[in-house]
Amino acid sequence: MRRILVPAPAMLVHPQFDPVAFSFGPVAVRWYGLMYLVGFVQFWWLGRLRAREAWRGMSSRDVEDLLFYGVLGVIIGGRLGYVLFYKPGYYLAHPLEVFMLWKGGMASHGGIIGVIVVIWLFARRRGKPFLRVADFVVPLIPLGLAAGRIGNFINGELWGRPADPAVWPWAMVFPQAGDGIPRHPSQLYQFALEGLLLFALLWWYSRRPRPAGCVGAAFLAGYGLLRFIAEFAREPDDFLGLLALRLSMGQWLSLPMIVAGVALFAYFRVQAATGGPAVAAGRGRR
Numbered sequence: 001m002r003r004i005l006v007p008a009p010a011m012l013v014h015p016q017f018d019p020v021a022f023s024f025g026p027v028a029v030r031w032y033g034l035m036y037l038v039g040f041v042q043f044w045w046l047g048r049l050r051a052r053e054a055w056r057g058m059s060s061r062d063v064e065d066l067l068f069y070g071v072l073g074v075i076i077g078g079r080l081g082y083v084l085f086y087k088p089g090y091y092l093a094h095p096l097e098v099f100m101l102w103k104g105g106m107a108s109h110g111g112i113i114g115v116i117v118v119i120w121l122f123a124r125r126r127g128k129p130f131l132r133v134a135d136f137v138v139p140l141i142p143l144g145l146a147a148g149r150i151g152n153f154i155n156g157e158l159w160g161r162p163a164d165p166a167v168w169p170w171a172m173v174f175p176q177a178g179d180g181i182p183r184h185p186s187q188l189y190q191f192a193l194e195g196l197l198l199f200a201l202l203w204w205y206s207r208r209p210r211p212a213g214c215v216g217a218a219f220l221a222g223y224g225l226l227r228f229i230a231e232f233a234r235e236p237d238d239f240l241g242l243l244a245l246r247l248s249m250g251q252w253l254s255l256p257m258i259v260a261g262v263a264l265f266a267y268f269r270v271q272a273a274t275g276g277p278a279v280a281a282g283r284g285r286r
Helices: 031-051 060-085 086-092 095-099 109-128 130-140 142-155 186-205 214-233 249-273
Strands: 020-024 027-030
Touching: 020 031, 027 031, 031 060, 031 130, 031 142, 060 086, 060 095, 060 109, 060 130, 086 095, 109 130, 109 249, 130 142, 130 186, 130 214, 142 186, 186 214, 214 249
Parallel strands: none
Antiparallel strands: 020 027
């Protein structure tokens, strides 16, 4: 039988960006670090914009202080999350490498936990309701997550799983993977889902006063769900692979967020409807 050769469609190839944006002598500034800076700047700008509405009970100074402590929360939480969730055995054997941030290794779930701790400490120190501060902060987070995913894409890391031929028009070969297989550009999926879409939904939902805690709960459920979905296209870490039920570590970490977010959202709505302690956010004075 004569064999018919079908030409393969042209594949997109990752552009192999230089991870160094620019240098000052021996000091190299990397794109990934710049993306963190972009995330922090947008937090400051959007936070000041939201603080103009007095019913939110936050000031521009509050935003600046939250940014300062939030940077620490994101970096420390993100690093410890990676250490504890992904490579506890390795870092137990090499404890000094916990502090070597330049070698990479950050976990967004850990960064979110770090931000929650920062919100709690800030609220306690300023005498503000924790739920109100959380509702103010969480719509500012997704664009920072989006910037981080662009940093991942520039670095050509955290690539996706092998793509079905049906999606080859936008599948991409990542030379760093070393196999020449067209893969899902999962960093861009996460940029769109956990970043842009989640930001749009939370920004819209939080435009009017809501029962205290509902915006924060919507963030937990929304991020958890969108991350869970995106993980189906993302290649699991080679040192972990797929875990129980063929779910990735990112999916297992997202499931508690979904459950907690949905449960808290329902609880805060019921409390507000029955006149309980979860009163509508922002109805008090500054």
